[in-house]
Amino acid sequence: MTGYVVxxxxxGVLLLIxxxxxxxxxxxxxxxADPARLRAGPNAGPRVIAEIRANLGLNKPLLTQFWLYMKxxxxxxxxxxxxxxxxxxxxxxxxxxxxxxxxxxGSAIIWMAIGLPIGILSAxxxxxxxxxxxxxxxxxxxxxxxxWLGLIVLYLFAADIGQIKVFPGAGSYTGLTADPQKWVTxxxxxWLVLAAGFAAVYARLMRGSLIETMGxxxxxxxxAKGLPERRVVLHHGVRAAITPILTIFALDVGVLxxxxxxxxxxxxxxxxxxxxxxxxxHADFPIIQGTVLLAALFIVVANILVDIAYAYLDPRVRYS
Amino acid sequence: MFDSISRSASLALVGGVxxxxxxxxxxxxxxxxxxxxxxxxxxxxxxxxxxxxxxxGGARGGTLTVLNHQDFEHLDPGQAYSSVDYEAVYATQRPLxxxxxxxxxxxxxxxxxxPPEISSDHKTVTVHIRSxxxxxxxxxxxxxxxxxxxxIERGANANVANPYFAxxxxxxxxxxxxxxxxNGGAIPGIVTPDPxxxxxxxxxxxxxxxxxxxVLPLSxxxxxxxxxxxxxxxxxxxxxxxxxxxxxxxxxxxEGKVLGIxxxxxxxxxxxxNPNWRAATDHRPAYLNQVDIRIGADPNVxxxxxxxxxxxxxxxxxxxxxxxxxxxxxxxxxxxxxxAGTNYIAVNNHKGPFANVNTRKAFWAALNRVxxxxxxxxxxxxxxxxxxxxxxIPGFEQAGGLxxxxxxxxxxxxxxxxIAEKYMRLAGYPSGKYTGGATLQVVGATGSPEAPDAxxxxxxxxxxxxxxxxxLVDKSVMYSKFCGTPAEEIDVCPNVxxxxxxxxxxxxxxxxxxxxxxxPTGNNNWGQVNDPTINRKMEAAELLVGSQARAAAWAxxxxxxxxxxxxxxxxxxxxxxxxxxxxxxVGDVWNIGSWDYSYTSLK
Numbered sequence: 001m002t003g004y005v006v007x008x009x010x011x012g013v014l015l016l017i018x019x020x021x022x023x024x025x026x027x028x029x030x031x032x033a034d035p036a037r038l039r040a041g042p043n044a045g046p047r048v049i050a051e052i053r054a055n056l057g058l059n060k061p062l063l064t065q066f067w068l069y070m071k072x073x074x075x076x077x078x079x080x081x082x083x084x085x086x087x088x089x090x091x092x093x094x095x096x097x098x099x100x101x102x103x104x105x106g107s108a109i110i111w112m113a114i115g116l117p118i119g120i121l122s123a124x125x126x127x128x129x130x131x132x133x134x135x136x137x138x139x140x141x142x143x144x145x146x147x148w149l150g151l152i153v154l155y156l157f158a159a160d161i162g163q164i165k166v167f168p169g170a171g172s173y174t175g176l177t178a179d180p181q182k183w184v185t186x187x188x189x190x191w192l193v194l195a196a197g198f199a200a201v202y203a204r205l206m207r208g209s210l211i212e213t214m215g216x217x218x219x220x221x222x223x224a225k226g227l228p229e230r231r232v233v234l235h236h237g238v239r240a241a242i243t244p245i246l247t248i249f250a251l252d253v254g255v256l257x258x259x260x261x262x263x264x265x266x267x268x269x270x271x272x273x274x275x276x277x278x279x280x281x282h283a284d285f286p287i288i289q290g291t292v293l294l295a296a297l298f299i300v301v302a303n304i305l306v307d308i309a310y311a312y313l314d315p316r317v318r319y320s
Numbered sequence: 321m322f323d324s325i326s327r328s329a330s331l332a333l334v335g336g337v338x339x340x341x342x343x344x345x346x347x348x349x350x351x352x353x354x355x356x357x358x359x360x361x362x363x364x365x366x367x368x369x370x371x372x373x374x375x376x377g378g379a380r381g382g383t384l385t386v387l388n389h390q391d392f393e394h395l396d397p398g399q400a401y402s403s404v405d406y407e408a409v410y411a412t413q414r415p416l417x418x419x420x421x422x423x424x425x426x427x428x429x430x431x432x433x434x435p436p437e438i439s440s441d442h443k444t445v446t447v448h449i450r451s452x453x454x455x456x457x458x459x460x461x462x463x464x465x466x467x468x469x470x471x472i473e474r475g476a477n478a479n480v481a482n483p484y485f486a487x488x489x490x491x492x493x494x495x496x497x498x499x500x501x502x503n504g505g506a507i508p509g510i511v512t513p514d515p516x517x518x519x520x521x522x523x524x525x526x527x528x529x530x531x532x533x534x535v536l537p538l539s540x541x542x543x544x545x546x547x548x549x550x551x552x553x554x555x556x557x558x559x560x561x562x563x564x565x566x567x568x569x570x571x572x573x574x575e576g577k578v579l580g581i582x583x584x585x586x587x588x589x590x591x592x593x594n595p596n597w598r599a600a601t602d603h604r605p606a607y608l609n610q611v612d613i614r615i616g617a618d619p620n621v622x623x624x625x626x627x628x629x630x631x632x633x634x635x636x637x638x639x640x641x642x643x644x645x646x647x648x649x650x651x652x653x654x655x656x657x658x659x660a661g662t663n664y665i666a667v668n669n670h671k672g673p674f675a676n677v678n679t680r681k682a683f684w685a686a687l688n689r690v691x692x693x694x695x696x697x698x699x700x701x702x703x704x705x706x707x708x709x710x711x712x713i714p715g716f717e718q719a720g721g722l723x724x725x726x727x728x729x730x731x732x733x734x735x736x737x738x739i740a741e742k743y744m745r746l747a748g749y750p751s752g753k754y755t756g757g758a759t760l761q762v763v764g765a766t767g768s769p770e771a772p773d774a775x776x777x778x779x780x781x782x783x784x785x786x787x788x789x790x791x792l793v794d795k796s797v798m799y800s801k802f803c804g805t806p807a808e809e810i811d812v813c814p815n816v817x818x819x820x821x822x823x824x825x826x827x828x829x830x831x832x833x834x835x836x837x838x839x840p841t842g843n844n845n846w847g848q849v850n851d852p853t854i855n856r857k858m859e860a861a862e863l864l865v866g867s868q869a870r871a872a873a874w875a876x877x878x879x880x881x882x883x884x885x886x887x888x889x890x891x892x893x894x895x896x897x898x899x900x901x902x903x904x905x906v907g908d909v910w911n912i913g914s915w916d917y918s919y920t921s922l923k
Binding site: 049 | 387391393394479502553554557560585586614620621628800801804839841
C-alpha cells in the first residue's frame with residue numbers, strides 16, 4: 001500500500017510538471033492577447049509595448065522563460081508576480097483559497113448529504129411515486145444553470161435585493177476566522193445553489209449504481225443468509241455502489257477547489273475562480289499558471305485520497 | 321485615450337458570463353429590446369447627466385460604497401490610462417490642470433496656480449505652481465516644481481513606460497534621448513527655475529498640445545526621494561507604495577504601502593481622506609469621508625444592489641438589462657453621459673477593394689447604423705455616428721453636429737441600397753454589386769454588442785456582393801493580432817473605436833487617421849488611412865493655438881475624412897451610470913460620465 005501511494009505521489013508530481021508545461025505552451029502558442037499590449041493600453045505605441053514586454057521578461061526566448069519559471073516554481077515555490085498589480089501570485093492564491101475552500105467543502109457536504117440518501121431511497125423504491133418525484137426534481141436541478149439559479153435565489157431570498165429578505169446577499173462573504181456566524185450565513189445561499197446541481201447528479205448516480213449492485217449474486221447470498229435488509233443494503237449494497245461515485249466526487253471537489261467561477265461571481269465571493277477569470281481576461285499569465293497548477297494539485301491529491309479510500313470501502317480492491 | 325473602449329472591451333471579455341447572466345435577469349422581469357424616446361446627444365427627461373449636475377451644496381461626511389465589476393489596471397499616475405483608473409487617480413492626485421465634472425473643453429488650474437503661458441513661438445510653456453499643497457504621509461512635505469518634473473521624466477522611464485509620453489511629451493528638448501535611454505533621468509527641456517515654476521522647452525512649436533496634455537495624470541507630482549527606489553524595479557512598484565496630493569489617499573501603512581492594505585487586487589480598495597489636503601488650495605469640494613470600492617461582482621447583481629440599496633454607486637458600465645430597468649423604474653438614479661467615444665468600422669484604405677473611395681462610400685451608404693446601435697442599447701446610450709469628432713469635444717458642431725455632413729451616403733442611417741449601388745457603379749462595378757474576385761478578411765470581436773454589430777457588417781458586405789472570411793476573436797486579440805497589425809492585411813475591422821485623452825479634437829483624429837502614425841504593430845490607424853492632403857492639414861492644425869482655431873481646423877479635417885469615407889462610423893457612445901436613491905452623484909463628462917468621488921455626496 002505504501003509503495004502504491006509513493007508511486008501515485010511521484011506520478012502526481014510528474015503530472016503537475018506536465019500541466020505547467022502545457023499551460024505555458026498553450027498560453028504562448030494560441031492566439032491569445034498580448035500581455036504587454038494589454039498592460040500598456042490600446043493607445044500605446046510600439047516602443048512602450050516593447051518596454052513593457054522587456055519589463056515582464058516576455059522578450060526572452062520561450063525556452064528561457066519556461067526554464068526560469070519552472071526553476072522558480074520547483075526550487076523556490078515561486079509562482080511569480082502578477083503582470084498588473086505586481087503582487088505575488090503565491091500571496092494572491094493563498095489569500096483567495098479560504099473562500100474557495102469554504103464554498104467547496106460546505107457545498108460538497110450538502111450535496112452528499114442530500115444526493116446520496118435520495119439516490120438510495122429511489123433505488124430501493126424503484127418506479128414508485130417517490131422515485132419518480134425525486135428523479136424528476138433531480139432532472140430539473142441538473143437542467144437549471146447555476147448562474148441562473150444563483151440570480152433567481154438572490155432575487156428571491158437575498159437581504160438586499162430579494163423579495164423575501166432572508167439571507168445575506170452577494171458581497172456579504174465574511175472569513176471564518178473574522179466572524180464564524182457571518183461566515184455561515186453568508187455562504188448558505190451559495191452552498192445551496194452550488195450543491196443543487198451536484199446533489200441531483202449524485203442522486204441519479206447513486207440510484208443507478210445501487211440498482212445494479214442490488215442485483216448482484218452476493219446480495220442474494222447475503223439475503224439468503226438471513227441478514228437484516230438494512231444491513232444488506234447499507235453494508236453490502238451501498239458500500240460497493242458508492243465506490244464509482246467517490247471517484248467522481250474527488251474529481252468534482254478537485255475541480256471546484258480550482259475555482260467555482262460563476263458562483264463566486266454571482267455571489268461576489270473573492271475566491272480562486274474569480275481570480276483566475278480576471279487573470280484570463282487580462283492575459284495575466286503568472287496568475288493563470290498559478291491557479292491552474294493549484295487546480296491540478298487538488299485533483300491529483302483528491303484522486304490519491306480516493307484510491308486509498310477504495311481499499312477500505314471495497315474488499316475486492318487491494319493494491320500491491 | 322481609450323476610456324470607454326477599455327470599458328467596453330473588458331465587458332466584452334466577460335461576455336460568456338455577462339451575456340448569460342443578462343439573459344437570467346431578463347427572465348426576472350425586465351423587458352427586452354432597446355430603449356427609445358431619447359433624442360439629441362444628452363439624456364432624456366428625468367435622467368441625470370453630468371453636463372448639468374450641481375457641483376456645490378453637497379452634504380459633508382459619510383462613506384460611499386462603490387461596486388465595480390472591473391478591477392483597476394494601474395494606480396500609479398504615471399501608468400494609469402483607463403476610466404476606472406482615473407476615478408481613483410483623480411481623487412488622489414492633482415495634475416497641473418484638470419476639468420470640472422461638467423466639461424471636457426475648459427481645463428482649470430489644479431496644482432497649477434494659473435493657466436499655462438505659451439510663448440509666441442509656441443516652443444516654451446511656463447506653468448506656475450500653487451503654494452500650500454502637501455504630499456500625504458509618509459512624505460508630508462510641500463509639493464514643488466521638481467516633483468512635477470520628476471513625475472513627467474519618469475514617464476520616459478522604461479520601467480514606468482507611460483502610454484502617452486511619446487505622443488504628447490516627445491517634443492520636449494531631450495525627450496527623444498530620454499526615451500532612448502529609458503532610465504528616467506532628467507530631461508533638459510524641463511526646467512524648474514524656482515520651487516513654484518516649471519518651464520517646458522520644446523524642439524517644435526507644439527506648445528498647445530503639450531499644455532493640453534497637462535490635464536493627464538502624468539503631470540501629478542511624484543516625490544523623487546520616495547518613488548525612485550520603486551521606479552528602479554522592472555516594472556516600477558510605485559503603484560504599490562503611493563503618496564497622494566488630492567483630497568483622498570489610498571489607505572496605507574506607515575511606509576505608504578498600499579498593496580494589501582488600501583488595495584487588494586480583484587477584491588477591494590479603500591480611499592480615506594488625505595490629512596495633508598487643504599480645501600483652500602483645491603476646486604474639489606470633497607464631501608465624502610471615505611470611499612469603499614468592492615471589485616469583481618457580477619454586473620447584474622451589482623446593478624440591482626445599487627438601484628435598491630443605500631449609499632452605493634456602480635462605477636463601471638452597468639449591464640444592458642440594468643440600464644433598461646433603471647430607465648423604466650429608477651429613472652432618477654440613472655445618469656447618461658454624452659461624449660463617451662466613437663465606434664466605427666475600419667476599412668483598409670491601403671489595399672484591396674476598399675482602397676477605392678467609392679467602394680467605401682457604397683459600404684457607408686448600405687450600412688444600417690440604426691440596427692447596429694440597437695444592439696448596443698438603442699438611443700438611450702448611443703447616437704447614430706455621422707462623422708468622427710464626437711459630442712463634447714470642441715469641433716463637434718463645426719464638423720456637422722449630430723446630423724453630420726450632408727453627403728448622400730450619410731443621409732440614411734437605416735441604409736440605402738440605391739445609393740450604395742450608385743457608388744458601386746462609380747467604383748467600376750456596373751451591376752451595382754461587387755464582381756471582383758477578392759475575399760474580404762473581416763475580423764470582429766466576440767461578446768455583445770460587438771458580435772451582433774460585426775454580423776450586421778458582414779451581412780451588409782455580402783449584400784454588396786462581397787465574399788467574406790468572417791472571424792470573431794477576443795477584442796484584445798482583435799486589436800493586437802489583427803486590426804493593429806497592418807501586415808495581416810485585414811480588410812474590415814467592424815468593432816474599433818476611440819475616445820480622446822483630453823478635450824481637443826487632435827486627440828480624436830490624429831493617431832487614428834494620420835498616415836505618419838501607421839505602425840507595424842500596435843497600430844491605431846486601423847484603416848491605414850494615409851492621405852497626403854489630410855496628413856498635411858493635420859500637421860498644420862497641430863501647431864495652432866487657441867480652442868476656437870483648433871476646433872475649426874480639426875472640424876475641417878473631419879469633414880475631409882467623411883468626404884473620403886476614411887472609415888465607416890456607426891455609434892457615438894453615451895455612457896450610463898447608476899447610483900442609489902440617497903447618493904447625490906456627480907459624474908465626469910471628461911471621464912465618460914464616471915462618478916467623481918471628489919464631487920459626489922450622500923443625501
